[in-house]
Amino acid sequence: MATPDAVVVGAGPNGLVAANVLADAGWDVLVLEAQDEPGGAVRSDRGLRPEYVHDLFSAFYPLAAASPVMRALHLERSGLRWSHAPAVLAHPLRDGRCAVLSRDPEET
Template sequence: MTDAVVVGSGPNGLAAALTLARAGLRVEVFGAHERIGGGLRTEALFDSEVLHDICAAVHPMTPVSPFMRSLGLEAHGVALLHSPAAYGHPLQG
């Protein structure tokens, strides 16, 4: 039996589902995309060897987000990497 239903499997939907599950509720998550994650997905868009973070606006906030810090990601083997280049542009100039 489900106690709560979350529609949307992006960052906010997953955070809501996790919060409800931590409170002891049985949660189901539904999303329109065939893969969960919304803006947290990584996919090979143009070349199978180049991965892209779709809508990657959430990732940079991880170190300062109270919710993300509450997950204890390091204890689960998640290490945050920081690129020496803040951004890149594929065009000359």
């Protein structure tokens, strides 16, 4: 194996974006990941119920969707589709009430 121009440690979102930007610039990049699958804290699973996809760790990445670096990768060409939950954020209170923010200001 030839010596790579760069070694990226971690195949989470930041590591994968960095590796792609370097590779697009013509660098030979080696990505190292300790886990069985890439994705870091951004992974989904059907382990609870086969018909329900849920996030395993974190799920809220609004800056990724707005990032010029992410847009420049043209990931939509490879199948990326951004999806938005109906409720952007919810904060349950101890008394049973719940503050909910929606993408629709009227609903919020």
